[in-house]
Amino acid sequence: MRQLTVNTDRAVQWQEVPPPRLFGPLAAIVRPIAVATCDFDHLIVGGHVPLPLPIAIGHEFVAEVVEIGSDVTTVCVGDHVVVPFQISCGDCPACRQRHTSCCETQPYLSCYGLGQLAGDHGGAMSDLVGVPFADAMLVGLPPGVSPADAAACSCNVTDAYRCVGPQLLERPGAPVLIVNGAFGNIGLYAALIAHAMGAGKVDFVDSDPGRAAIATRLGAKLVHPDAVRSASYPITVDASMDADLLVIALRATAPAGECSVSAMYPGGLTAVPLFEMFQNCVTLRTGQPHIRAHLEAVLRMVASGVLNLSAITSAVVDWESAPAAFASGRGKTVCVR
Ligand SMILES: [Zn+2]
Ligand SMILES: [Zn+2]
Known part of the structure; x- marks a missing residue:
């Protein structure tokens, strides 16, 4: 065959x-x-x-x-x-x-x-x-x-769902932040699902113009990484495979919030702001x-x-x-x- x-x-x-x-x-x-x-x-x-x-x-x-x-x-x-x-x-x-x-x-x-x-x-x-x-x-x-x-x-659609679906069922209407990049379709599907499930808002960080245009059509709002507010989103998603954007997502996660990392970080150690996460009781969820x-x-x-x-x-x-x-x-x- x-x-x-x-x-x-x-x-x-x-x-x-x-x-x-x-x-x-x-x-x-x-x-x-x-x-x-x-x-x-x-x-x-x-x-x-x-x-x-x-x-x-x-x-x-x-x-x-x-x-x-x-x-x-x-x-x-x-x-x-x-x-x-x-x-x-x-x-x-x-x-x-x-x-x-x-x-x-x-x-x-x-x-x-x-x-x-x-x-x-x-x-x-x-x-x-x-x-x-x-x-x-x-x-x-x-x-x-x-x-x-x-x-x-x-794969991708369901991977996106696990980042926002159960979380929005637990926190109806919560605002969602997605930082997108190498796992770009997962970030887009997460925006689509979050919007469909009634997220209060879906803010979206992505430097790729094509994906950014799709995200806007899906109802997400484009946000510059420098403009992401700290501790503001109960639900955050990292699909970027960019360690700097991962830190932005973790810092943006609201107290007692959850950050799902769909992106993979191969190689050595990846720095995360663990003390800020401790102070805000942030849960970091990653893995397959x-x-x-x-x-x-x-x-x-x-x-x-x-x-x-x-x-x-x-x-x-x-x-x-x-x-x-x-x-x-x-x-x-x-x-x-
Ligand atoms: Zn796949
Ligand atoms: Zn089994």
Whole structure:
């Protein structure tokens, strides 16, 4: 079968590889039909994260079920499903506590599209993909939602939701600050979700003119980093991968507030204003999102029509355009077939 691969020279090319086989009675084989580029794909292609290449690329996807194991009960052949990018069994203590990115039956970081370090589960830009735990992982595509719209719910949309969704349910109407950058689509989705959930206001820091324009259309207000007021936002989000902006977000977090860091800070230590955070009782939350735990809540919002995800999609292109889409290193492109 064909599989889109980021080679050791970072060229993005189709490769011929053996198809996945059914892992066992709990597994499924799916055929991806819509795959979105992720902020993290751009970092891989740009050489900005320390992951060994080659990598079978793609991990945000909607797929059609083509084969199921004998013990699978919740999906059938022919179903369209959203596939969370992380592998989780649904049955271990971590999964039962909804900490699905920390599944205890899987090696750390097990997921699609991140290569050998992530367990070599293949990439979504492939003819077929193996799903080890079909009942635990797969969620049916809601009626009326297009595969292209839902693809990014595998990762970026749900990653954004965990930064503002549960927080706004706990603090209805709270103002939100988002500092955006390298994980730019996550910041935009966070603005979209916060606005849809009735945040008092959504202030947005981003030096990229294209993303800033989208954020404004989503109802966010652009703020210069120097103008961000300290201790003013009960909910703050860092999607920047910029240590200076992270500090601004932490200082802007209101007393007893929470700052969610969706961006990743590879390498050595990252300085944070711990004394100010102590004084203000600020909670700093970071780490991989537990995608599967939040996926139904996100898809309910999408199905209800309150989230216009296409406002953030750069383009929907055909399957054969995928090498160029992934090599572009920016935007939120969805490849469909
Ligand atoms: Zn992703
Ligand atoms: Zn598990």
